[in-house]
Amino acid sequence: MSKTKERTGAATANNVSTQGQVVGPVAPPRVSARRRRPGVIALSLALIAAGGAGVAVLLLQVGNRTEVVTVVRDVQVGQVLTEQDLGRASMALDPAVKAVRADSLKSVVGKRAAVELKPGSMLSPSQVTRDSLVKSGEQLVPIGLKPEQVPATALVSGQKVRLVHVPAQGAGDTGQAGKQSDGSQETIAGRVVKASQAAPGTGVVVVDVATAAKDGPTAAAWLSAGTLRMVLDAPDGN
Structure with missing residues (x-):
């Protein structure tokens, strides 16, 4: 090999060695630390505290459950309650909710339902009564x-109504039918005992109305003649 080629090969080798030199590890760029914001930290702590308080209240409510009386089957208005109509359930109650406690179940057995009771509902003291819905007299x-x-307006047990005598069809010419001698309309005071659901097909609703014994036959006669109408009284009866 000639000296010229030897010099060229050495130069090439030196150049490759220089270019292939391994570079040391690169230091990562310095990142300045973020400034801590006191407001964000305070808000985070407040949210954590609020969440903890909510969980505590929930656990407290779950722990403070009350045994109450429930209805397990349909009970019609005026029907006498039996033990078979009632059950027990445990639930968290709001202090404002009035319920019959389970340890008082015996006290409501034998009373009458003042309203229609449905299965799965909680029994309240106002839904039962010792009085017969149709009183003496x-x-x-x-x-x-x-x-x-x-x-x-939904008809409910105990609602005050007035039975009104209206002129029969074709009997209104004189203007006196259904009126008393002083010109006032003939009426009978009554009280709703029970109202049925609308009958399928006809939509007729049957309302049981309690009246004074002396007025019962009169109301029945008006009803038979088709001259009776029922109107709701104001809550105070006026």
């Missing part, structure tokens, strides 16, 4: 109301 008059005669 009263009579019960069942009144069928057509859909257009049923008030939009």
